[in-house]
Amino acid sequence: MPAVIKDLRPERDEKFARIISVGGYRPPRIVTNAEVCERIDSTDEWIKERSGIESRRWAGPTESVVDMAVAAAEKAISKAKITSDQISAVIVATITYPYQTPSAATDVALRIGNPKAAAFDISAACAGFCYGVGLANDLIRGGTAEYVLVIGVEKLTDFIDLDDRSIGFLFADGAGAVLIGPSSTRGIGPTVWGSDATAREAINQKSSWLALKPGDVHENPDLHWPEIQMQGQAVFRWAVWQMAPIATKALEAAGVAAADLDAFIPHQANARIIDAMVKALALPSHVPVSKDIKNSGNTSAASIPLAMEAMLESGEVASGGTALLIGFGAGLVYAAQVVQLP
């Protein structure tokens, strides 16, 4: 007879999970459209009209992905009023950590003073933060973790061609972290997620790292840094008309009506996508919609926690409010959930 597998860990009274705190890190350097236009053939008006962006933050050469992640994490930990050794797992969502291994998450764990925490990175591009929130919720509810730190962080300026007029104005740098922990009430609704892998090429890296392997980049002019590129029209179409029904499904799965939302915090991809999505969703006009992109640009995995922090700090939405989150991006991949704001 096979051995009976038991779970002998003490049972927790709190069966659910919630976001306890949020912290953001915005690099100090503000880059205006005028400055961007010194590198690309464009205008302030064109950029504002196409993207809603007025300025963005670019990290400096000495500000790394992990530096930004740690700054955001420390803010979230201090607001949560816990100590870092209480964190069971560190999840970092990023596509711009420039090391294959070890992960960014292990360095974050080390630098926040908890080198024993489970730590791993996830690669789900602009959906990465919502993937992380879904994972953290399940880890806590499943008893595998007590407190989980979820960080979305990107230094996209390292991976895009800043001289490319179709993309150089759009992407930016930053980090946002949330501390997720046990709760006696349900603070995170079901995650509706998935992919559309047939459109993998819509946002991709131009070539494999292996293309750089044969020789020294400086000696071989045929070798190019494999930047991230995007088919703007195809992504716009997918993001608006395929993602609005996903947002609706997340609301339905959580039993929350759109009219009862206190905030809609979509990935800050482009203000035009957000506007069209709000229209496609038929979101009631009294629900505040984050437009953090205006002064942040598109920070991929970092955009939702940064937007969340900004909405809470400005008083646009109150702590404890109900918000719909949706992340979508390269893969193409997506995830959405309704959460109670910290």
Place this chain on the structure above:
Amino acid sequence: MAHSAEEVLAGLAGIVEEVAGIPASSVLMDKSFTDDLDVDSLSMVEVVVAAEEKFGVKIPDDEVKNLVTVGDAVNYIVKAGL
């Protein structure tokens, strides 16, 4: 469902007015969406999606870049609806 070129032009003109705020009367067959009507690439996607819905046709992403003039779009939709 088959549509005549006149029906499609009238419907498309209404969509362009709705999406981009350009008077329907200036949406004529020989006009270029970008150069004459100032419809930008993202508004063009909105026009295409609305046209798909209105005329019950599919306009793939790869096709959108070939629709330079209003006439290109009208002809594509008429053919796709046959």
